[in-house]
Amino acid sequence: MAELQKDPITRSDFLGLGVIGAVMGTILTIPPVAFVLTPLIKTEVEGESDVLRTWERVDHVANIPEGEPVSYVIEFPIRQTYGDDRIQEESGVSQQEFTVRNGVWVSWRDGQPPEVLGGIGEGDEVSRDQIEELTQHLNVMNSTCAHLGCPVRWVAEVEELLCPCHGGLYDINGEHIGGPPPRDLYRYTFEIREDGFIYITHEFDGDPYIV
Amino acid sequence: MIGRVKAQTVETGKLLADWIEDRTGAVSMMEKFLYEPVPKRGAWLYTLGSATLFLIVLQFLTGILLLFYYVPTVDHAWNSVYYIMNEAYFGQLIRGIHYWSANFLMAVIGLHMARTFFSGAYKAPRELNWVVGVVLFLLVIVLAFTGYLLRWDQDGFWASVVGIKIGSYSPFIGGYVVNFLIGGDVIGPATLSRFFAIHVWLLPAILAPLIGVHLYLLRRHGEFGSEFEYTERLAKLKERQRLEEYERRYGLGEEEEERRE
Numbered sequence: 356m357a358e359l360q361k362d363p364i365t366r367s368d369f370l371g372l373g374v375i376g377a378v379m380g381t382i383l384t385i386p387p388v389a390f391v392l393t394p395l396i397k398t399e400v401e402g403e404s405d406v407l408r409t410w411e412r413v414d415h416v417a418n419i420p421e422g423e424p425v426s427y428v429i430e431f432p433i434r435q436t437y438g439d440d441r442i443q444e445e446s447g448v449s450q451q452e453f454t455v456r457n458g459v460w461v462s463w464r465d466g467q468p469p470e471v472l473g474g475i476g477e478g479d480e481v482s483r484d485q486i487e488e489l490t491q492h493l494n495v496m497n498s499t500c501a502h503l504g505c506p507v508r509w510v511a512e513v514e515e516l517l518c519p520c521h522g523g524l525y526d527i528n529g530e531h532i533g534g535p536p537p538r539d540l541y542r543y544t545f546e547i548r549e550d551g552f553i554y555i556t557h558e559f560d561g562d563p564y565i566v
Numbered sequence: 567m568i569g570r571v572k573a574q575t576v577e578t579g580k581l582l583a584d585w586i587e588d589r590t591g592a593v594s595m596m597e598k599f600l601y602e603p604v605p606k607r608g609a610w611l612y613t614l615g616s617a618t619l620f621l622i623v624l625q626f627l628t629g630i631l632l633l634f635y636y637v638p639t640v641d642h643a644w645n646s647v648y649y650i651m652n653e654a655y656f657g658q659l660i661r662g663i664h665y666w667s668a669n670f671l672m673a674v675i676g677l678h679m680a681r682t683f684f685s686g687a688y689k690a691p692r693e694l695n696w697v698v699g700v701v702l703f704l705l706v707i708v709l710a711f712t713g714y715l716l717r718w719d720q721d722g723f724w725a726s727v728v729g730i731k732i733g734s735y736s737p738f739i740g741g742y743v744v745n746f747l748i749g750g751d752v753i754g755p756a757t758l759s760r761f762f763a764i765h766v767w768l769l770p771a772i773l774a775p776l777i778g779v780h781l782y783l784l785r786r787h788g789e790f791g792s793e794f795e796y797t798e799r800l801a802k803l804k805e806r807q808r809l810e811e812y813e814r815r816y817g818l819g820e821e822e823e824e825r826r827e
């Protein structure tokens with residue numbers, strides 16, 4: 356220690372160096388940190404989303420069976436770095452359409468289709484009342500487990516949705532009945548339109564973080 | 567004739583070594599780097615550190631080779647790995663080494679840590695080397711984690727989803743952690759780009775100099791239990807045994823006296 360003090364600095368020098376150091380440090384730190392955190396700032400602070408708020412068609416209600424859920428893979432267009440549609444259009448280089456692929460399970464509540472479904476076939480116009488009735492009986496769930504996000508599958512023998520990763524269990528309505536998941540499967544915001552088709556958008560009852 | 571050639575070669579060799587030693591000090595440096603007293607007992611366990619180093623060097627070499635063909639974009643990553651596996655000569659070997667060496671690395675680095683722990687080699691004055699070692703260990707874990715997504719196949723993808731989502735359970739900042747890691751609010755082009763940047767640039771760039779520090783600190787204090795410390799500890803043990811023996815006799819004498827009284 357003694358040697359370090361051979362060339363003592365005065366209090367004001369020390370303060371001056373400290374202030375200059377702090378200012379320089381801040382100036383040098385902000386650009387790289389903000390650069391790396393861009394997506395975080397855009398999504399968390401500015402509330403932007405990479406997923407375009409489109410409505411994607413899933414299937415006709417008449418195709419949802421009794422007693423078991425059916426799975427679909429639905430793609431939502433996204434904009435993210437080089438996948439950004441504006442950038443792609445301007446550069447004209449990439450032909451690839453960038454999407455996020457979601458696994459979707461659709462089932463009737465408790466596996467029981469509502470009465471009104473009986474008279475509806477593909478091509479029929481569906482009335483408002485029927486839509487209301489159908490909507491109340493439909494489960495449209497994201498297939499990633501509410502625990503750590505593995506895709507769940509239907510095991511017909513036990514009539515449960517089973518997660519292969521840590522044994523999370525859900526019933527046909529996506530309600531959590533066992534294993535580590537802290538909640539039920541995430542549900543999509545969906546609508547049934549007059550043509551009888553189910554449409555979903557990338558919006559959930561809660562924040563699933565990664566889908 | 568042969569004898570003369572041999573003598574001449576040895577002579578030139580010596581000259582060359584002397585010449586290099588004169589200008590660079592490389593020869594004495596080599597001696598310093600290559601020779602290190604190691605305790606006799608459990609000597610094999612002391613090779614675990616070198617095994618770790620060997621595997622990390624393998625990772626660097628095969629990783630750099632993979633980069634000749636690997637393309638870190640969502641539309642090409644899988645295809646480029648497929649090319650490495652099916653078209654590039656020895657592609658399966660190079661990628662296989664990178665894959666298996668990564669796996670063995672986790673095991674070997676764990677064993678190396680266990681050896682250090684159980685032999686007490688983390689104690690003064692080697693505490694800082696333990697700290698550096700722990701940082702190295704964490705870096706290697708993150709390397710293994712980020713590397714797995716680069717394959718961009720079902721295995722790597724879902725394993726990464728699970729890994730990233732573990733971060734969502736961090737108190738208060740869960741959402742931020744996830745969005746930082748995936749570079750947005752869904753896994754997409756940004757995710758692969760940043761995992762690539764972290765795997766191939768950021769972490770190796772931190773890892774390499776830290777390995778240097780680790781080795782420097784190792785040489786500064788020597789291998790724990792090396793010759794000197796060993797004899798010292800042995801001497802201490804002998805001294806303690808001598809004292810105990812003395813005390814036993816003396817104490818026994820006292821007890822005898824008490825009993826007789």
Ligand code: HEM
Nearest residue numbers: 625626629630632636661665668709710713714716717770
């Ligand atoms: C301690 C060091 C490292 C570990 C533990 C590690 C681990 C991994 C793992 C587990 C994978 C996935 C491989 C597979 O499943 O096939 C991977 C892929 C990859 N790594 Fe590394 N790695 C390390 C260092 C490096 C370095 C230094 C580079 C380049 C400078 C590199 C470049 C790559 C590339 C380009 C891939 C993608 C190709 C592929 O998936 O086979 N790695 N790494």
Ligand code: FES
Nearest residue numbers: 500502503518523
């Ligand atoms: S991810 Fe489904 S139980 Fe853990």
